[in-house]
Amino acid sequence: MIGERAEDRTILRLSGADAHGFLQGLVTRDAGEGLTYSALLTPQGKYLADFFLLDRGDDILLDVKSDIARAVAQRLGMYRLRADVTIEEADLPVARGLGDMPAGAFADPRDPSLGWRAYGVAGGDPVTDWTALRVAACVPETGVELTPNDTYILEAGFDRLCGVDHKKGCYLGQEVTARMKHKTELKKGFVTVSVDGTAPVGTAIMAGEKPAGTLYTQAGGQGIAYLRFDRATGPMTAAEARVTWKK
Structure with missing residues (x-):
């Protein structure tokens, strides 16, 4: 496995007896089989952060843009209270690539054109124009198109990008998101x-x-x-x- 180094990503590791239930009550799509794309919202239903989740059984990896990793860890810590959850940064490189997916890698759930991702793999120097692929697939990015405390994820295409599950249990901001989904037409x-x-x-x-x-x-x-x-x-x-x- 080679792939290309994803230089702007940080991995947070969540572990402990309550880790799965803790995340389930917060994020827009639960960690499941394979790689999941999800988000954290404000109680008012506005975007705070987006990330990938990988459930490894004993822990959950949260793959987030490095610029907002510390803020995400702090926000999750605010909700931890007495839950048995440890949130720490993991020293795991991230690689991504196109074409045939090697063993141990996971398909990018947002769009098939974005290839695959792998964890614990250094990867080679980036050569792919990932920005062009992102634009063609209309995948907004935090700090550019996605604005914390302002963006609504349905306007940002999270339905199309498999970033929200309207059938899961309660999560932060669900009421506003559900109302936008079922009672209004996006303008x-x-x-x-x-x-x-x-x-x-x-x-x-x-x-x-x-x-x-x-x-x-x-x-x-x-x-x-x-x-x-x-x-x-x-x-x-x-x-x-x-x-x-x-x-």
Whole structure:
């Protein structure tokens, strides 16, 4: 197994008799067979962090972006109370790759185009344009498209990315998420758009003289945009770039 080194990831290890039940009451999708994509929300249903979960029986690995790893560990610690749970950083490298999945690796649950991930494997130097793959599959990233205390995960496509289980037991923010799922029609959200030209991340998208959304990460003539759907029916611009969305 080789793969490529995922340089921006940190592994948190949760262990103890209550680890599984503890996480189940907090995250949007439980650790199950294989690799799981999940999130932690505020009680008001807004995004705090997203991560992968790997249940190894005696412990659970939480694969999170390094920039927010300490904040996630601290937030989980707030809810631990008297539960028999230990939360610690594990010295485990993360590798990822495309093509045939080697033994001991796990398919990325968000989209088949994102390949596989493996733990405890150093991996080689990165050569794949993972940003272009992420944009093409419309996978928002924390610190760029996903904003803690602001983003709603259904607008961010977590249904499509297998990041929320609407049939599981209670979790933080479930009431708001369930109401958005069953009682409202999404009027805004992240989509992949065609981009002719470039614009800085965070540039406003205009439909004529009306604001239609915001343009974020761009690669290979495409971009991830947060759009107001009713205004995104025709030609749009982001600064000097031309933006097109095909439903």
